[in-house]
Amino acid sequence: MIIVKINKFKDFIKNIFWPFVGLGIFFIIWYIIARIINLELILPSPDESFKRLFILFGKSFFWQAVLSTLTRSIISFCISLVLGTILSILSYIFKPIKKIIAPIVVLLRSVPTMSIILISLIWFKNAVAPIVISTIITFPILYSGFMSSLDEIDRKVVEMSDFYHVPFIQKLLKLFLPYVAPSSLNAIQSGLSFNIKLIIAAEVLASTTQSMGRYMQVSKVYLDTAELLGWTIMAILISYLLESIILLIKKIVIRWN
Amino acid sequence: MYLKNINKKYGDNEIFNNFNLSIPDNKITIILGDSGVGKSTLLNIISDDTEFQGEIIDEIPRTFSAVFSEQRLLKNLTVYGNLDYVLKNKIRDKKERNNLIYRKLESLEILDKINDYPSALSTGIGQRVALARAFLYPSNTIIMDEPFRGLDIGIKARLIKLFYNIWMENKQTVVMVTHDVNEALLMADKIVVIGNKPATIKYEVSLNGVQNDRDLAEDQYKNYYSEILSVFLK
Numbered sequence: 310m311i312i313v314k315i316n317k318f319k320d321f322i323k324n325i326f327w328p329f330v331g332l333g334i335f336f337i338i339w340y341i342i343a344r345i346i347n348l349e350l351i352l353p354s355p356d357e358s359f360k361r362l363f364i365l366f367g368k369s370f371f372w373q374a375v376l377s378t379l380t381r382s383i384i385s386f387c388i389s390l391v392l393g394t395i396l397s398i399l400s401y402i403f404k405p406i407k408k409i410i411a412p413i414v415v416l417l418r419s420v421p422t423m424s425i426i427l428i429s430l431i432w433f434k435n436a437v438a439p440i441v442i443s444t445i446i447t448f449p450i451l452y453s454g455f456m457s458s459l460d461e462i463d464r465k466v467v468e469m470s471d472f473y474h475v476p477f478i479q480k481l482l483k484l485f486l487p488y489v490a491p492s493s494l495n496a497i498q499s500g501l502s503f504n505i506k507l508i509i510a511a512e513v514l515a516s517t518t519q520s521m522g523r524y525m526q527v528s529k530v531y532l533d534t535a536e537l538l539g540w541t542i543m544a545i546l547i548s549y550l551l552e553s554i555i556l557l558i559k560k561i562v563i564r565w566n
Numbered sequence: 567m568y569l570k571n572i573n574k575k576y577g578d579n580e581i582f583n584n585f586n587l588s589i590p591d592n593k594i595t596i597i598l599g600d601s602g603v604g605k606s607t608l609l610n611i612i613s614d615d616t617e618f619q620g621e622i623i624d625e626i627p628r629t630f631s632a633v634f635s636e637q638r639l640l641k642n643l644t645v646y647g648n649l650d651y652v653l654k655n656k657i658r659d660k661k662e663r664n665n666l667i668y669r670k671l672e673s674l675e676i677l678d679k680i681n682d683y684p685s686a687l688s689t690g691i692g693q694r695v696a697l698a699r700a701f702l703y704p705s706n707t708i709i710m711d712e713p714f715r716g717l718d719i720g721i722k723a724r725l726i727k728l729f730y731n732i733w734m735e736n737k738q739t740v741v742m743v744t745h746d747v748n749e750a751l752l753m754a755d756k757i758v759v760i761g762n763k764p765a766t767i768k769y770e771v772s773l774n775g776v777q778n779d780r781d782l783a784e785d786q787y788k789n790y791y792s793e794i795l796s797v798f799l800k
Contacts, residue, residue, distance in 0.1 A: 473703055475652060565642045
């Protein structure tokens with residue numbers, strides 16, 4: 310009983326206490342620098358930024374913007390996810406498809422992000438462009454991640470399953486999915502947090518109406534740095550929330566080791 | 567079971583050319599031979615896991631279990647889950663499956679590991695789970711490809727004894743490949759040494775007596791040992 314309590318305390322220190330110390334240090338430095346500069350236009354203090362965020366919480370346009378940005382992010386992420394899943398499985402089964410996709414993925418990864426953004430802005434409407442842009446950039450991340458997760462499938466265990474005539478559905482649920490889950494979820498996690506950042510960046514450049522990016526751009530134009538930081542904090546919160554969901558799924562799915 | 571005029575090639579590499587071998591039913595046949603001589607291929611031919619020319623004459627329909635030199639356990643399933651994974655499709659009744667798994671783990675003396683994941687098992691224990699899997703799966707023939715490779719001598723001796731005791735219950739036909747002559751002398755009803763390319767039988771002997779009573783210090787086993795060794799040295 311006492312040992313359990315001590316372990317729980319240790320876990321608390323390790324997982325909650327130290328991260329909070331890190332955050333605390335960050336905010337203290339931010340606060341001190343803001344005090345030294347003493348000019349809200351350049352760097353508002355953290356409490357001012359949070360205050361502005363809380364004021365934004367009360368506005369309906371704020372939630373509309375958050376919702377529409379989040380929707381864009383989810384749409385583009387789902388497209389990348391479906392594409393990445395289907396193409397990685399096809400590449401795994403049919404080697405020629407892997408060879409065909411490989412140079413395309415290399416190409417997509419090496420094109421400067423800004424080029425993709427600018428070209429898409431010329432070609433697409435400003436509400437759609439962010440979705441296209443982040444799909445193009447998120448897809449290769451997911452595809453490569455899924456490809457390496459498929460390599461995690463232990464071929465000898467597959468052979469064993471075939472020897473014992475284990476039905477396909479059983480193999481899928483107990484062997485293939487669990488073996489690819491850990492590194493697939495890692496890929497999803499990094500794809501997701503990258504995705505939301507890209508959407509916002511594209512929204513800024515596309516001036517997409519009713520979007521977080523647009524309002525951030527407006528704050529910048531009016532030199533309202535505190536509000537800009539308020540929006541930024543919200544973007545961080547969304548990113549953190551999405552990542553937490555993935556972490557939770559990981560915890561539920563992966564119980565071995 | 568009789569293998570008649572077996573031919574098998576990997577590209578230009580001719581493994582078997584008109585190879586013949588008889589495998590007695592309900593006995594343990596052990597195949598010895600140098601690496602790369604085709605021992606594993608022979609197991610694949612017997613279990614119909616690879617293409618070949620020739621025929622296998624058999625009086626009974628065969629169903630196979632296998633023990634590999636690696637454990638080949640699913641890392642995401644517990645010991646119980648791993649056994650249930652291969653049995654589910656064969657034994658539909660969950661209660662019956664449960665019972666069988668418990669009993670087999672008990673006779674292999676690893677019932678306490680039933681809820682452990684493979685990463686928590688030592689190699690010896692993992693191999694016992696693989697043995698449990700082979701015995702639990704409804705089959706009349708067990709194929710074993712160096713099942714005790716890399717185990718310490720004590721663990722190996724203990725495992726062989728456990729294997730033999732469980733095998734005695736049903737006496738499935740066993741075909742096993744190994745590098746270890748002592749292992750063969752301890753376990754086999756019949757020992758076959760194959761060699762050359764394409765492979766031929768270089769030595770064949772049937773051993774009498776119950777395996778558990780064997781004392782390798784006895785003269786007859788010493789003689790077999792030196793005979794087999796001299797076949798290898800030729």
